[in-house]
Amino acid sequence: MDFDVIVIGGGHAGTEAAAVAARRGARTALLSFDLTKLGAMSCNPAIGGLGKGHLVREVDAFDGLIARAADAAGIHYRMLNRSKGTAVQGPRVQADRTRYAAAIQAMLAAQPGLTLVAGEAGALEMAGGAVAGVRLRDGTVLRARAVVLATGTFLGGRIFRGEERIEGGRIDEAAATILAQQLRALALPMARLKTGTPPRLDGRTIDWARIAEQPSDEDPWTMSPLTGARTLPQLHCGITRTNGATHDAIRAGLDRSPLFSGAIGGQGPRYCPSIEDKIHRFGDRDGHQIFLEPEGLDTPLIYPNGMSTSLPVDVQAAMVASIAGLERARIVTPGYAVEYDHIDPRALDATLGLAAIPGLFCAGQINGTTGYEEAAGQGLVAGANAAAHALGTAPLVLDRATSYLGVMVDDLVLQGVTEPYRMLTARAEFRLRLRADNAETRLTPLARDLGCLGPERLARQAWREEARAALDTRFAETITASALHARGAPVGLDGARRSAREWLRFPGVMLDQVAPDVAADPALLAEFVEDARYAPYLERQESEVAQLRANDSVRLVAGLNFADIPGLSNEMVERLSAARPETLGAAARIRGITPAALSAILLHARRAA
Numbered sequence: 001m002d003f004d005v006i007v008i009g010g011g012h013a014g015t016e017a018a019a020v021a022a023r024r025g026a027r028t029a030l031l032s033f034d035l036t037k038l039g040a041m042s043c044n045p046a047i048g049g050l051g052k053g054h055l056v057r058e059v060d061a062f063d064g065l066i067a068r069a070a071d072a073a074g075i076h077y078r079m080l081n082r083s084k085g086t087a088v089q090g091p092r093v094q095a096d097r098t099r100y101a102a103a104i105q106a107m108l109a110a111q112p113g114l115t116l117v118a119g120e121a122g123a124l125e126m127a128g129g130a131v132a133g134v135r136l137r138d139g140t141v142l143r144a145r146a147v148v149l150a151t152g153t154f155l156g157g158r159i160f161r162g163e164e165r166i167e168g169g170r171i172d173e174a175a176a177t178i179l180a181q182q183l184r185a186l187a188l189p190m191a192r193l194k195t196g197t198p199p200r201l202d203g204r205t206i207d208w209a210r211i212a213e214q215p216s217d218e219d220p221w222t223m224s225p226l227t228g229a230r231t232l233p234q235l236h237c238g239i240t241r242t243n244g245a246t247h248d249a250i251r252a253g254l255d256r257s258p259l260f261s262g263a264i265g266g267q268g269p270r271y272c273p274s275i276e277d278k279i280h281r282f283g284d285r286d287g288h289q290i291f292l293e294p295e296g297l298d299t300p301l302i303y304p305n306g307m308s309t310s311l312p313v314d315v316q317a318a319m320v321a322s323i324a325g326l327e328r329a330r331i332v333t334p335g336y337a338v339e340y341d342h343i344d345p346r347a348l349d350a351t352l353g354l355a356a357i358p359g360l361f362c363a364g365q366i367n368g369t370t371g372y373e374e375a376a377g378q379g380l381v382a383g384a385n386a387a388a389h390a391l392g393t394a395p396l397v398l399d400r401a402t403s404y405l406g407v408m409v410d411d412l413v414l415q416g417v418t419e420p421y422r423m424l425t426a427r428a429e430f431r432l433r434l435r436a437d438n439a440e441t442r443l444t445p446l447a448r449d450l451g452c453l454g455p456e457r458l459a460r461q462a463w464r465e466e467a468r469a470a471l472d473t474r475f476a477e478t479i480t481a482s483a484l485h486a487r488g489a490p491v492g493l494d495g496a497r498r499s500a501r502e503w504l505r506f507p508g509v510m511l512d513q514v515a516p517d518v519a520a521d522p523a524l525l526a527e528f529v530e531d532a533r534y535a536p537y538l539e540r541q542e543s544e545v546a547q548l549r550a551n552d553s554v555r556l557v558a559g560l561n562f563a564d565i566p567g568l569s570n571e572m573v574e575r576l577s578a579a580r581p582e583t584l585g586a587a588a589r590i591r592g593i594t595p596a597a598l599s600a601i602l603l604h605a606r607r608a609a
Contacts, residue, residue, distance in 0.1 A: 003029045003144040004390035006134050007383065008179070010038040013364030013375035014150035015104055016064050017383030021061060021148075022113040024451045026387035029142055030108065031134065033119045033174065034152075038116070039104025040070065041372065042170050043197045044303055045097045045295045048223065048253050050080050050090035051423040052373035054404040055280060057091070059376050062222045062384075063457040065107050066376040067224035070095050072103035074223070075235045076216045086530050088425045090581040093223050094216075094237065096296035098282070106279035117142070120174075123182050124360070131359035137178065146386035148361045150379055153195060154182035155366055156341035160258040161334060162312025171336060179340050188356065189344035193420050195370055196274050196337040198307035199316050201292075202330040203300040208323035211238035217491040225440065225523060226456060236291035238325070243274070245322040246287075250279045253315030256605070264310070264339050272370065273306045282418045290323065295605050301332060310337035342368045345412035346578045350397045351385035352378060352409065355580065361386045367412055370420035377423075384452060387587070396450055399552065400589075401430045401545045402442060402599060414579045414590050430545060432537050437527045440464060467520060471528050472558045474518055475501040489513040504532040551585030556605050558582075567600040576601075 001024075010032030018030035032038060047070035048056050058068035076094030093239055101345050108114060119196055125133040125141060131141035149155075154169030154176040169175045184190055195409040218236035257276050258264045273281070278288055291305040302325075308315060313334045320326050345367045347354055352367070354360045362374035363382035384396040398406030407428045412421060434442070444461050447453050453461065478497045485491055490508040500514040511518070511529055515545040518525065561578040562568060584605070 001029070001142050003027045003115070003133075004140060004145045005148065005383070005386045006031060006142050006144040007027070007148040007150060007386075009033070009150035009152055009154070009364070010590060011040070011150060011364065011375060012066065012372040013040070013153045013379035013382070014148070015039055015108060015380030016059060016066065016376045017148045017150055017361075017363055018114055018385065019065055019108060019381040020380050020452055021064065021387040022111050023454060024387035024391070025113065025188075026146075026395070027113055027115075028387075029115045029117050029144070031119060031142070032138075033118070033120055035105075035116050035118045036505075037101070037173070038108060039065075039101040040170075041095065041097050041100055042194070043372075044305055045100070045293060046092060046094050047100075047372060048090060049345055049373075050088070050093035050311060051404065051425045051427070053080070053090035053223075054190075054425070054434060054436045054439070055373040055377045055408070055423055056223060057436045058403050058405050058443055059373075059380050060226075061439040061443040062380055062605065063453045064376065065104055066372070066378050068107070068185070069100050069103035069113055069127065070223045071227035071230070073097075073099035073232070074230060075232050075294065076237055077221065077230070077234070078214070079218055079221065084196070087291065087432050088532070089436060091221065091223055091436055093234070094300075098234065098296055099232070106165070107558065111227055115170065120298075121176065121179050123178065126357075129357070131357055145348075145390040146359045147362065147381045147383055148363055148379075148386050149175050149366050150180055150363045150375070150382070151179070152365050152375070153340040155183070156192075158339050159336050160264055160310045160339065161177070161308070161336040162256050162315070164336075165263075169338065169340065171333065183341070183343070185355070189347050190341050191344065192265055192339050192557055193342050193365070193368060193417075194337055194339040195365075196308040196310055196422060197335050198275075198304050198309060199320065199331045199335040200295070200333040201302040201304060201326070202332050203302040205328050205330040206238075206292065206302065207325045207327065209239065209595070213237075213241050214239055214291070228458065235294050237294070240290050240292065240323055240325050241287040242290065242323060243287050246319055247279050247283070248320040249315060249322055250276050250311065253311050253318075254280065256312050256315065257311050258337065265493060272308065272422065274310060275306070276309060276311055276511060277324070279342050282569055288314045307335070308337075309335040310327075311335075335389070340365065342417075344368070344416055344578070346414070346416040346580070348413050349580075350409055350413060351388075351395050351583065352382040352413075353385060353389065359389055360388075361389075365420070368417035368421055369408075370422055371414070372400065374408060374423055377408060381405060394450060396446075396452075399435070399548070401548055403439075404428060404434055407434075410586070410589065414581060414586055416572050416578065420504060430541055432534055433543065435527075435530065437523070437530065441468070441527065464524065467524055471518075471520055471525070474515060475499060475504075475528070475532070479503060479514060483587065484513055487513040487516070501532045501535075504529060505536055532580070548585055551588055552583045554584035554602065554605070556582060556584065556587065556601070560605070562601075565600050565604045568597055
C-alpha cells in the first residue's frame with residue numbers, strides 16, 4: 001500500500017500529525033495497535049492549563065483537533081491565573097474521557113485523505129539511508145516518503161507498581177518493543193524517561209461533604225472558537241489535602257518504591273512529581289493539595305490530581321484512606337509509573353525531522369516531553385512537515401516571537417532534555433505578544449497559506465479578517481479629552497485628540513467610553529482591546545524581536561566543525577555539536593554560549609562563506 005505520510009501512534013501527537021498531513025493534501029495512514037483507543041487520555045482527563053492552554057489554542061489556530069475535542073467533552077472550565085494579565089492566563093478544560101476520544105475519532109473518520117490502519121509497526125523500511133515506509137509485524141509493507149513517530153510511552157515501555165514489573169506503554173496495553181530495538185540499532189541518541197499516574201477512585205465512596213468544591217467558570221468561554229457554546233452539563237471538582245498521616249504512610253513504603261529502589265532509571269517530570277517524590281523532597285510541608293477531578297458524566301471514576309505514584313497497592317490504599325474525605329474511598333485502578341525510550345531532541349531540526357534519516361519525523365514523548373498539549377503541538381509541526389517533505393511544499397517553521405509552538409521546538413532541538421519537558425509561560429521571552437486569546441490572529445493566516453485549514457476554518461478566517469479591518473477603522477477615529485471626560489473617563493482636560501485605540505492605553509479608560517456604540521463579536525472585541533492596552537509594551541520589544549530575526553538570518557554552514565573555531569571551550573563545542581544550530585541566532589540561544597563565543601562563530605562563518 002502506498003501513502004505519502006505514515007504516522008505511527010494514535011495518541012495526541014499522532015492524531016494531530018495525521019490530521020494536519022491529510023489537510024495539507026498528503027495521502028496519510030495513521031497506524032495504531034487498537035483503533036478504538038485513538039485519542040485516549042492516558043493520564044489526567046483535562047486539556048490546557050498555564051502555558052499548555054496557549055499550545056492548545058495555537059494548535060487550534062492551525063485547525064487542529066485538540067481544542068474542539070476538549071469542548072465536545074468539556075464538563076468543567078476554568079481560566080487559570082484569572083487575576084493576572086491575559087498574557088499569562090491559561091484556559092483549562094476538564095474533559096469526559098470517553099467523549100473526548102469519541103470526538104477525536106469522529107474528526108479523524110471525517111478527514112479526507114486519511115486512512116486508519118490497525119496493526120503494530122515492526123520496523124521502518126529504509127532506502128538509500130532515507131525512510132521508505134513501515135513494515136508491520138504481520139509482514140505487510142506500507143510505503144511512504146515520510147514517517148512520523150508518535151509512540152508516546154509505548155516505545156520500550158515498562159510499567160512499575162511497587163514490586164510489579166509489566167512490559168507496556170499503558171496499563172493492559174503492549175509496548176512497542178521491536179521498533180525500539182530497531183531505533184537503538186540505528187545508533188540514534190536515545191535515553192529513558194519516566195512518567196506516572198495516580199490511582200483512580202470510585203467517586204461514590206468519597207465523602208463529598210468534607211471536600212471543598214471548585215465550580216466551573218460561569219462565563220461561557222470555550223477552548224475553540226468554532227465550538228460556539230458549551231454543550232454538556234458542568235460538574236464541580238473537589239479539593240482536599242494530604243496530611244501527616246499520609247506522609248507517614250508514604251515514608252513507610254519508600255523502600256518498596258521503584259523510584260527509590262533503583263528499579264527506575266529514567267528521570268521524571270520536575271513540575272509534576274510523584275507524591276512519594278514530593279514527600280521525600282519537601283518533607284517540611286504539612287500537606288499538599290489534591291484535586292479530585294471527575295472522569296466523565298457516565299462514570300463514577302475520580303482522578304486525584306497530585307497523587308501520581310508507583311508505590312505498592314497496599315501503600316496506595318493506606319495513603320488514600322488517610323486523606324480527609326477519602327477515608328472510605330475505594331481504589332478502582334491503582335497508580336503506576338511508566339519508563340520509556342526517547343530520542344535526544346537535539347538530533348532533530350526545527351521541522352522535528354531527524355537529520356540522520358531523511359523523511360523521519362518525531363513528535364510527543366519520544367522527543368522527551370510530557371503532556372497532551374506538548375504532544376499535540378509537536379504532532380502538528382511534525383505532521384505538517386512530513387507532508388511538506390513528501391509533497392515538496394513549504395515547511396512549517398515557527399520562531400520564538402510568533403508562538404509557544406516555536407518556543408517549545410526551539411527549546412527541544414537546541415537545549416535537549418534532562419527531564420520530561422513541560423511548557424510554562426516563563427519559557428517565552430515575548431509572552432506579552434503570545435496570548436492565548438490572540439492565537440488565531442497570530443497563526444491562522446500562516447496556516448491558511450500552508451494549506452492547513454479545512455473549509456469551516458477558512459470561512460471563519462475570511463470573516464475574522466473583515467471584522468478586524470472594521471474594528472481597525474472604528475478605533476482609528478479620534479476623540480477629544482473633553483468628550484472622553486464627559487463620558488466618565490479619568491483623563492486630564494489637556495485638549496488632546498487621540499484615537500480610540502490610543503485612549504485605551506490610559507489607566508481607567510474603558511471600552512464603553514471610547515467606543516460606546518461599537519458592535520462586534522465579543523471575543524474578537526476583547527482581543528482587540530487587549531492588543532491596544534499591550535501596544536506600548538510590544539513596541540518596546542520590537543528591537544529585541546528584530547535582533548532575534550536578524551541573528552536567525554545569519555546561516556551557519558552545514559556540518560560546521562565547532563572544534564575548529566578558536567576561543568570555544570570544550571563544553572561549548574560539545575553543546576554546539578549536539579544541537580547543530582543552523583543559524584547564529586540558534587547558537588546564541590544554546591545555554592552557556594557567550595557573546596565572545598558568538599563573535600568567534602560569526603567570524604568563522606564569514607570566512608567559510
